[in-house]
Amino acid sequence: MTDSHVVEMTEAIPVELSVSVGVSVGNAMKLEPEMRHDPAVIGTNAVDLPSGLVKAAGAGAVLSPGRNCREIVRANNAALLVDAQNYFAEVEKALQQAQRSILIVGWDFDARIRLRPDVEGSESLGTLLRRLVEERPELEVRVLVWSVAVAHAPGATFALLFGADWEDHPRIQVRLDTEHPVYAAHHQKLVCIDDVIAFAGGIDLTVGRWDTSAHTPKDPWRLTPDGAPYGPVHDLQMAVDGEAAVAIARVARERWLRALGEDLPAIEPCPPIWPDDLQADFQDIAIGVSLTVPATNFSPAVAQVAALTINVLAAAQRSIYIEAQYFTCSLIRKVLASHLARSDGPEIIAIVSRAAEGVVEKRVMGENRDRLIRRLKRHDPYDRLKVLYPVATCDGETAEVLIHAKLMIIDDDVIRVGSANLNNRSMGLDTELDLTIEANGDERIRSTISRIRNDLLGEHLGCDGQLVAKVIAESGSMVAALEQLQDGPRSLHPFPALTEARGPVHPTLWTAVLDPMRPIRLFNFFRKIIPRRRQARARRR
Incomplete structure (x- = not known):
């Protein structure tokens, strides 16, 4: 890994979050030696992530107490x-x-x-x-x-x-x-x-x-x-x-x-x-509890949710299924782009709310969602990215369905549910709690995770989850199943940004203020000066 890659990564992850996320940030901004080969960390760095490293990430358990979860x-x-x-x-x-x-x-x-x-x-x-x-x-x-x-x-x-x-x-x-x-x-x-x-x-x-x-x-x-x-x-x-x-x-x-x-x-x-x-759905099961707690003047940040987000996405080999109110988090861009650029990378289906309430939400969450979609699509030569919003029709009436869920299902191996949105503030500004279950090779758990994903897709498509499972089994593809089952009263519509060749791809100027990844330091100058003065007084005493 080059020093430029390290700088790029540490710019994406605030210093207050770096310890919990797994990035060591010092004056030289370099990774600790044992972390240079960690696929879960490397997966956030570059679009040209080697496929072998991504596969290695999925080879073992993702949950790691003290790093991406508080406890199991x-x-x-x-x-x-x-x-x-x-x-x-x-x-x-x-x-x-x-x-x-x-x-x-x-x-x-x-x-x-x-x-x-x-x-x-x-x-x-x-x-x-x-x-x-x-x-x-x-x-x-x-x-x-x-x-x-x-x-x-x-x-x-x-x-x-x-x-x-x-x-x-x-x-x-x-x-x-x-x-x-x-x-x-x-x-x-x-x-x-x-x-x-x-x-x-x-x-x-x-x-x-x-x-x-x-x-x-x-x-x-x-x-x-x-x-x-x-x-x-x-x-x-x-x-x-x-x-x-x-x-x-x-x-x-x-x-x-x-x-x-x-x-x-x-x-x-x-x-x-x-x-x-x-x-x-699960009995006698291990569950990871992950938190986001923002940094204060008296306590460091807890960024287990941010670390978990990177780690579970990096571990994907076949499929990533997401349900999210927002789709703007800067941490996910590079790991998803890395997957999309690979010929053998996973399919990515994200079910996201289209409607945004209020000017601020439209200008930041709505615009940044579309910008992230455009940017990811530029790294999707194999057409494996689908970002969709649900629509329901009944008795001649049609309405979009607000997605308020916060869910990730990775392959048939990991399911994560909680309060954390896929925006920046859920990674380090707001308090969050997510629960994660991973199969670790247990076929019974894998079958349950697969069933839950198929049932959720079936709900959005207005069909039975067993039919979704059948079509996926026959086609070998979630995306193919999605395209085949789009003819009922419920449907999933692609965001226009998926097909827009042009348009902005970088976050809006207001992102740092309205969707920050860490607390806003209104009095940062005084926070730095006051402790120095106190230290000086202590020396004089």
């Missing part, structure tokens, strides 16, 4: 919940079994929502939580919400600022988390119950999330608490129990401590909770 823990059961109708129904069943603790951490929260709007007479989330506390004298409910949600998120502002009637109980706390850098968001979406079951992924308990997997353009139940309709939305959440639930609850408690200074006591052992009708 076991779950007795793990299930992927596809779309909020399924998630909300299962989380309601789990809440009903809570005995001592319900701990919710979110980007947004709105207790007015009904978890089962399709069930006549179902109660609101706030009413449910209040009833449970009153029925169970040992139960405590705690909710921690990103402070800027009061202005930025879709939930009810007044209730977050001033409280609501359902919260008026000594064992219910709803708090705002203000402990974050300027412009950073607390983006984790966690529900932890008695430390025996936990839910993590992309779905907040708030408005505008509930939808069925049919994603019909006009669903009579898809309404805000104020009665306003909203469009189809696709999302994912994972349910886990066992050690994995304890690990997620530990992250939530640490967030509570950091935000409020309260060290929550350990929960006495409670009976297991797993909804009777929830079929586990």
Whole structure:
């Protein structure tokens, strides 16, 4: 590897993130010797990545505690919940079994929502939580919400600022988390119950999330608490129990401590909770827990999600399947381009939202998505890149489906679900939590990962996942299957940028401010000067 390659890589990864990502940055900006042959790191460097190195990356386990995950823990059961109708129904069943603790951490929260709007007479989330506390004298409910949600998120502002009637109980706390850098968001979406079951992924308990997997353009139940309709939305959440639930609850408690200074006591052992009708996709399974935590003046960055993103993509040999709200992350460009440039590289299918809300999102997330697509397409001589957005048609009505999911499936070997978007800020500015399962050669796990991918593709194409599996088996190609199955009421449309020969390919000028990979240092000068003065005073003493 040349020094120019090292400089190029370290420019892409902020210094604060370099240790966690696996890049050693010093005055000379060179890799440590043992890392020069690490395919997961080299895979971020150059478009001409040797194919042998990429293949080596996929030869063994991807998860590495301390590097791209915090820990690897076991779950007795793990299930992927596809779309909020399924998630909300299962989380309601789990809440009903809570005995001592319900701990919710979110980007947004709105207790007015009904978890089962399709069930006549179902109660609101706030009413449910209040009833449970009153029925169970040992139960405590705690909710921690990103402070800027009061202005930025879709939930009810007044209730977050001033409280609501359902919260008026000594064992219910709803708090705002203000402990974050300027412009950073607390983006984790966690529900932890008695430390025996936990839910993590992309779905907040708030408005505008509930939808069925049919994603019909006009669903009579898809309404805000104020009665306003909203469009189809696709999302994912994972349910886990066992050690994995304890690990997620530990992250939530640490967030509570950091935000409020309260060290929550350990929960006495409670009976297991797993909804009777929830079929586990995986049993007795190892799960990696990966975090993004931004750097502060008092603590270094945790960039396990950034490292995981590079590592799992670099490990791909046959296929990369992505579902993402955003597709703008600068870290993924070179590793994807490296794959596309190889004659034997993997197929890449990314299902991404087309619509963008507000001027800022359109100017940064929308434009940078199109620019990244154009740039990647220039390295795709074998036509293996497909970036698509879903459209649903029913009863003469057509609507685009908002993709709010955050998912990667690599070959049939790795599945990753969480809160982290494929944008820059999820790599080092916002707090995130992702869960990863890898097969490590276990054919049973590989079969389940393959089934999940095929079912998701089938949902977007309006067909059964078994049909997707059959066509992939016959054609040997996800892309070929995609093209053959595009004739139903559900379809995936290519982004125009895929076929645009001309157009900008570099991130917009506002990217560093509006989609940064690290906290914005408004007072960087003073941060450097003040410690020097303190050191000088100490020497004089």
